[in-house]
Amino acid sequence: MAAIGDLLPDRDSCCCDLPHLTRRQVEVLRYVAMGLSNTEVAARLQVSARTVDHHVAVMLRMCAVRSRTELVGLCYAAGVLVPGRWPPEGSGRLCIRLGGTS
Ligand SMILES: [Zn+2]
Numbered sequence: 001m002a003a004i005g006d007l008l009p010d011r012d013s014c015c016c017d018l019p020h021l022t023r024r025q026v027e028v029l030r031y032v033a034m035g036l037s038n039t040e041v042a043a044r045l046q047v048s049a050r051t052v053d054h055h056v057a058v059m060l061r062m063c064a065v066r067s068r069t070e071l072v073g074l075c076y077a078a079g080v081l082v083p084g085r086w087p088p089e090g091s092g093r094l095c096i097r098l099g100g101t102s
Pocket of ligand 1: 014015016017018020094095
């Protein structure tokens with residue numbers, strides 16, 4: 001189990017069994033939480049819209065959610081995004097505890 005960490009360098013020192021976002025994904029997530037479209041996020045991060053589409057699609061799949069709205073809600077619940085802060089901030093926590101509502 002410990003070897004999994006070697007495949008996922010963005011996990012830092014955390015070695016729990018939950019799925020983990022990367023720091024780059026959290027950057028995208030913060031803009032999504034602000035209500036920006038993928039095109040707008042792409043402009044902020046100076047990457048292509050395709051790249052942002054990819055990051056969002058990976059996060060939706062990883063978090064087993066159906067929409068970006070659900071993704072943002074789950075990430076607040078998981079403590080990845082900090083409640084009470086605007087604009088949205090990452091807490092530094094990258095672990096996602098799945099909601100399991102479906
Ligand atoms: Zn973790």
